[in-house]
Amino acid sequence: MMRFENKVAIVTGGGDGIGYGITERLSSEGANVMVVDFNSEIGSQSVNEIDSKNPGNVRLTVGDVSQPKTSLDAVKNTLDTWGKIDILVNNAGIGGINGNIWELDVEELDRVYQINLRGVFLFCQAVIPHMVDNNFGRIVNMASTAGKEGNPRMVPYSSTKAAVIALTKSVGKELAATNVLVNCVTPAVVQTKLLEEFTPEQIKYMTDKIPMGRTGEIKEIAALVSWLCSEECSFSTGAAYDASGGRATY
Numbered sequence: 001m002m003r004f005e006n007k008v009a010i011v012t013g014g015g016d017g018i019g020y021g022i023t024e025r026l027s028s029e030g031a032n033v034m035v036v037d038f039n040s041e042i043g044s045q046s047v048n049e050i051d052s053k054n055p056g057n058v059r060l061t062v063g064d065v066s067q068p069k070t071s072l073d074a075v076k077n078t079l080d081t082w083g084k085i086d087i088l089v090n091n092a093g094i095g096g097i098n099g100n101i102w103e104l105d106v107e108e109l110d111r112v113y114q115i116n117l118r119g120v121f122l123f124c125q126a127v128i129p130h131m132v133d134n135n136f137g138r139i140v141n142m143a144s145t146a147g148k149e150g151n152p153r154m155v156p157y158s159s160t161k162a163a164v165i166a167l168t169k170s171v172g173k174e175l176a177a178t179n180v181l182v183n184c185v186t187p188a189v190v191q192t193k194l195l196e197e198f199t200p201e202q203i204k205y206m207t208d209k210i211p212m213g214r215t216g217e218i219k220e221i222a223a224l225v226s227w228l229c230s231e232e233c234s235f236s237t238g239a240a241y242d243a244s245g246g247r248a249t250y
């Protein structure tokens with residue numbers, strides 16, 4: 001029996017990058033996956049690609065995770081299609097503009113906050129009651145090493161990712177007596193389109209700090225997320241898991 005046979009997942013930002021890799025991995029292990037992405041073109045292409053070659057079915061809900069309607073639509077579409085929700089991966093996120101805090105407009109903080117934190121909050125709110133009723137749930141939030149260490153010239157990104165870590169710890173404790181476990185992953189640099197938002201100097205700063213001397217691969221993050229989504233992960237909640245090539249020191 002495959003690890004995620006009869007399991008149903010929602011993966012936000014599953015159309016590209018790390019979210020694509022997570023969707024592919026969960027689906028290859030038998031999960032049915034509802035991808036949520038605001039890019040309908042990339043989202044449909046990715047969903048069709050993964051759906052055609054894996055045992056688990058994959059479907060798409062188009063929407064911006066920062067809007068309450070998107071989480072409600074995703075939950076409705078998932079329940080209408082498969083009748084339950086076992087796994088939520090809050091992966092959608094943006095990098096934002098690089099610059100010192102005194103050089104950035106406050107609207108840039110608002111923009112990054114809306115997607116990186118508000119989106120995670122809304123999806124947790126929409127999904128958790130169903131998981132509690134079902135007496136099973138695994139939630140994985142995508143944070144970042146930037147949220148632990150605070151990268152210079154990345155205040156909106158670093159601070160929203162720190163908030164995702166704290167949200168994970170709080171919600172993990174709120175649900176600790178249930179079988180709904182909430183953890184987050186804190187990757188260092190992984191080669192995806194998100195890096196196109198950053199300057200070459202910023203990427204060099206982050207990559208030079210990785211003791212393994214290389215960037216992470218999407219499949220390495222997907223493997224960790226897959227374990228956190230599984231029943232084998234049973235005594236961990238409210239925790240932050242590194243995938244940083246040795247960069248993280250706590």
Ligand SMILES: NC(=O)c1ccc[n+]([C@@H]2O[C@H](COP(=O)([O-])OP(=O)(O)OC[C@H]3O[C@@H](n4cnc5c(N)ncnc54)[C@H](O)[C@@H]3O)[C@@H](O)[C@H]2O)c1
Binds near residue numbers: 036063064091189190
């Ligand atoms: N790439 C890295 O180096 C790195 C490192 C640490 C953490 N992360 C985190 O991993 C997650 C995925 O990043 P990635 O590198 O794969 O990015 P990416 O840009 O390659 O892919 C992000 C996906 O999310 C979707 N998306 C973005 N904003 C959305 C929104 N508001 N609503 C719905 N969908 C949205 C995009 O359309 C895209 O499909 C992010 O949360 C990011 O902060 C990335």
